[in-house]
Amino acid sequence: MAPFILLFIAFLFAPLLYAFYTSLFIERFGQPIFVGFRNYVNAFQDGAFWSSVVNVIRYAILQGVIMIVLSLILALVLDTKYARWKPLFRLIYFLPYAVPGVFASIMWGFLYSKPLDPLLQALHFDPLSSAALLYSIINIATWEWAGYNMTLYSASLTGVSTDLYEAAIVDGCNEFQLAWHIKLPLLRPTILMTVILSFIGSMQLFNEPFLLSALTPISQTFTPNMDIYAMAFNLTNLPYAATLAVLLGAITIFISACVMIAARVIGRRSRERTALRMSSEEVLST
């Protein structure tokens, strides 16, 4: 126990506390000066930071929805009796999990590059233009993580007892109804889990835009993490970088918690509604 707690405190808790502590100072001529919450006051007026936060939230929502819907469809289709070569497809879809994000960005980055790609030249479409960039990054992230989420869904589907399906099929459910009315509600906790994990990941977006900036001009404040990195190492303002890091962490945790609470409330409501409908049907049938 002791080694873990020691490492846990030294390399996770201490940096977080220390980040908060450093964020209360500014550096003047190499000397730290205590300024209280002035860095935070500055951060709240820092337009570049907030526009990067808005960027990344927009990205998190768009990418999250596209990826989770795709993963769900893949998992549900692979769970029907019509699909063949299931192990092969599952393997292919999950494969990008083994590819580091850096290399995924490089591969897609080259595929996006006009001089290398006659198809894009013919279409007069430039995925690396500033208008398309966000969607190009969404494509990379979806490629990387859709199979991973599909695997989680597939695993929780195989855990379901087949009695439930047989009962539904006896009642005249077709494969689509089975997926919509039985499998999807059963997946709800796993979906919530993946939504939260994907959101936390999206808020930290860094690798893909950072790598792509070698191929196309991307603002150094495109995402909060890029902003923080540039602040720490290009402008060497570590106290302010720490301030922004603390803020980003707080925003992420706050939104994740809100999503979890909302999901719980909605879950309870829909359960109540189902119970209500069932009892009213019982009343009607008697």
Place this chain on the structure above:
Amino acid sequence: MVFLVVVAVYFLIPVVWLLIASTKTQAELQSTGIFSLPKRLELLQNIRLLFAYNNGVFARWFLNSIIYSGSVAILTCLVSAMAGYALAKFDFRGREVLFYVILASMMIPGTVATIPLFVIEQPLHLVNTYLGVILPLIASPFGVYFLRIYIRDVVPNEMLEAAKVDGAPERTIFWRIVLPVIRPAIVTLLLISFIGTWNNFFLPLVLLHNQSLYPLPVGVDVLLSLIATPAADQSMPIYQLVITASLLSILPMIIGFILFRKQIVTGLTQGSVKL
């Protein structure tokens, strides 16, 4: 069925492209279609160029990646097994609180702690060292959580009590009874942690400033950033170097992944679905 095949093609396109592109010369890369095959396979020539670049620094990056991933994987397993065992089988004050703190810490975005980590490692002289990258990655809340569940469900209390009655010290119980029983879970965590470290980019990017200490992703980023420089087209086939380096960096992972997929899936699903 058509849908499944179309999606499979989408997932395979970048990897297939990489395979083809790495067998072309730089001139062919720019003059031929992206999926058209080259006249002659230049893969070996490209690999030779890559290993010759900057006194073979690529081989060094490869070795570094193995050092980081290997030691993080082994130490994570050991530390997580000890902590998981304690959380699963010992009664001590604050056990529940500690467990929930560990669970909650899985919610904190990892990169948020990275810049402060850099600040804390500076006075400890850990910046720009192997240890500076390895130590922070060993404290894995996921690993502890995963092994706690496994040890609680799989290691029988009777066995531990019998060992205690026989007078076995705690250390012997851990090494001789707990570890062998949970071997399947250890293998799984070993793989997940190895992949996680191999894929990590942000942490080594922030903590290392010496090229000879870089793991593959950070090293290849250095190569990639040369593309924008004027030297790229004339003196060095930089596109070919980046492409070949990417292929050689992901190939071992893909092969290992295909071989060990079952264990990896068990770990990921047990760890996250049960949450």
